[in-house]
Amino acid sequence: MLRRVAGHAKANCLGKSLRVGSACAQSAAARRAVEAQLRSLTTKFAGDRSWLVGALRQSLQKRMPTAYEVVYEYRDCFVISYSPNEHGYDGVLAVRGSADDVKLYFNLARDCRIRKDCCGGRQAGCAGLR
Numbered sequence: 001m002l003r004r005v006a007g008h009a010k011a012n013c014l015g016k017s018l019r020v021g022s023a024c025a026q027s028a029a030a031r032r033a034v035e036a037q038l039r040s041l042t043t044k045f046a047g048d049r050s051w052l053v054g055a056l057r058q059s060l061q062k063r064m065p066t067a068y069e070v071v072y073e074y075r076d077c078f079v080i081s082y083s084p085n086e087h088g089y090d091g092v093l094a095v096r097g098s099a100d101d102v103k104l105y106f107n108l109a110r111d112c113r114i115r116k117d118c119c120g121g122r123q124a125g126c127a128g129l130r
Contacts, residue, residue: 041078046097
Protein backbone atom coordinates (compact mmCIF):
# COMPACT_ATOMS: atom_id res chain seq x y z
CA MET A 1 0.00 0.00 0.00
CA LEU A 2 1.14 3.53 -0.60
CA ARG A 3 1.08 6.37 1.81
CA ARG A 4 2.12 10.02 1.72
CA VAL A 5 4.54 11.08 4.42
CA ALA A 6 3.74 14.58 5.61
CA GLY A 7 6.39 16.68 7.28
CA HIS A 8 9.36 14.47 6.40
CA ALA A 9 9.95 15.68 2.84
CA LYS A 10 13.32 17.20 2.03
CA ALA A 11 14.32 19.34 -0.93
CA ASN A 12 15.54 16.32 -2.88
CA CYS A 13 12.91 13.91 -1.56
CA LEU A 14 9.65 13.03 -3.24
CA GLY A 15 8.03 12.95 0.17
CA LYS A 16 6.37 9.67 -0.66
CA SER A 17 6.46 6.51 1.33
CA LEU A 18 5.18 3.26 -0.05
CA ARG A 19 3.96 0.79 2.53
CA VAL A 20 3.30 -2.76 1.50
CA GLY A 21 0.72 -4.59 3.55
CA SER A 22 -2.86 -4.28 4.66
CA ALA A 23 -2.32 -2.07 7.71
CA CYS A 24 -2.09 1.18 5.75
CA ALA A 25 -5.26 2.91 4.58
CA GLN A 26 -4.95 4.90 1.36
CA SER A 27 -7.17 5.43 -1.64
CA ALA A 28 -6.49 3.48 -4.80
CA ALA A 29 -6.17 6.72 -6.79
CA ALA A 30 -3.41 8.03 -4.52
CA ARG A 31 -1.63 4.67 -4.72
CA ARG A 32 -1.76 4.70 -8.53
CA ALA A 33 -0.46 8.29 -8.64
CA VAL A 34 2.58 7.46 -6.51
CA GLU A 35 3.31 4.30 -8.50
CA ALA A 36 3.09 6.30 -11.75
CA GLN A 37 5.55 8.85 -10.39
CA LEU A 38 7.93 6.08 -9.37
CA ARG A 39 7.62 4.46 -12.81
CA SER A 40 8.50 7.76 -14.46
CA LEU A 41 11.59 8.06 -12.22
CA THR A 42 12.79 4.57 -13.09
CA THR A 43 12.28 5.26 -16.79
CA LYS A 44 14.04 8.62 -16.53
CA PHE A 45 17.11 7.43 -14.64
CA ALA A 46 17.43 3.68 -15.20
CA GLY A 47 16.18 3.63 -18.80
CA ASP A 48 16.72 0.14 -20.21
CA ARG A 49 17.25 -1.25 -16.72
CA SER A 50 13.87 -0.21 -15.37
CA TRP A 51 12.77 -3.86 -15.57
CA LEU A 52 15.55 -4.70 -13.09
CA VAL A 53 14.30 -2.07 -10.64
CA GLY A 54 10.80 -3.52 -10.92
CA ALA A 55 12.08 -7.06 -10.34
CA LEU A 56 14.11 -5.95 -7.31
CA ARG A 57 11.12 -4.10 -5.83
CA GLN A 58 8.86 -7.10 -6.31
CA SER A 59 11.38 -9.44 -4.71
CA LEU A 60 12.08 -7.13 -1.75
CA GLN A 61 8.37 -6.46 -1.15
CA LYS A 62 7.80 -10.20 -1.03
CA ARG A 63 10.57 -10.67 1.55
CA MET A 64 9.76 -7.56 3.63
CA PRO A 65 5.98 -7.12 3.42
CA THR A 66 5.71 -4.52 6.19
CA ALA A 67 8.62 -2.30 5.13
CA TYR A 68 8.21 1.28 3.95
CA GLU A 69 9.66 2.17 0.57
CA VAL A 70 10.95 5.73 0.85
CA VAL A 71 11.86 7.21 -2.53
CA TYR A 72 14.42 9.97 -3.01
CA GLU A 73 15.22 11.74 -6.28
CA TYR A 74 18.68 13.20 -6.75
CA ARG A 75 20.32 15.08 -9.62
CA ASP A 76 21.54 11.96 -11.43
CA CYS A 77 19.81 9.02 -9.71
CA PHE A 78 17.00 7.85 -7.47
CA VAL A 79 17.13 5.78 -4.30
CA ILE A 80 14.45 3.53 -2.81
CA SER A 81 15.15 2.85 0.85
CA TYR A 82 13.44 -0.07 2.64
CA SER A 83 12.83 1.07 6.19
CA PRO A 84 10.83 -0.04 9.24
CA ASN A 85 9.40 3.51 9.49
CA GLU A 86 8.96 6.64 7.35
CA HIS A 87 12.63 7.63 7.75
CA GLY A 88 14.75 6.49 4.83
CA TYR A 89 17.97 6.73 6.85
CA ASP A 90 16.74 3.86 9.05
CA GLY A 91 16.53 1.56 6.05
CA VAL A 92 18.29 -1.78 5.98
CA LEU A 93 18.33 -2.10 2.19
CA ALA A 94 18.35 0.42 -0.64
CA VAL A 95 18.04 0.25 -4.41
CA ARG A 96 19.89 2.95 -6.37
CA GLY A 97 19.15 3.47 -10.04
CA SER A 98 21.12 5.69 -12.40
CA ALA A 99 21.99 5.83 -16.09
CA ASP A 100 25.11 3.73 -15.44
CA ASP A 101 23.73 0.90 -13.33
CA VAL A 102 21.30 -0.37 -10.72
CA LYS A 103 22.75 -1.23 -7.30
CA LEU A 104 21.43 -2.97 -4.22
CA TYR A 105 22.92 -1.63 -0.97
CA PHE A 106 22.98 -3.35 2.43
CA ASN A 107 23.00 -0.44 4.87
CA LEU A 108 24.54 -0.71 8.33
CA ALA A 109 26.30 -3.91 7.32
CA ARG A 110 29.51 -3.31 9.30
CA ASP A 111 29.38 -6.69 10.98
CA CYS A 112 27.74 -8.52 8.15
CA ARG A 113 29.61 -11.38 6.52
CA ILE A 114 28.04 -10.51 3.17
CA ARG A 115 29.96 -7.24 3.12
CA LYS A 116 33.27 -8.99 3.63
CA ASP A 117 32.73 -11.99 1.36
CA CYS A 118 30.69 -10.71 -1.56
CA CYS A 119 31.24 -6.99 -1.67
CA GLY A 120 34.86 -6.58 -0.72
CA GLY A 121 34.01 -4.38 2.26
CA ARG A 122 34.68 -1.18 0.31
CA GLN A 123 32.58 1.19 2.44
CA ALA A 124 32.42 1.44 6.20
CA GLY A 125 28.63 1.76 6.55
CA CYS A 126 27.23 -0.14 3.61
CA ALA A 127 27.96 -2.74 1.00
CA GLY A 128 26.63 -2.83 -2.53
CA LEU A 129 26.04 -5.36 -5.27
CA ARG A 130 25.90 -4.44 -8.94
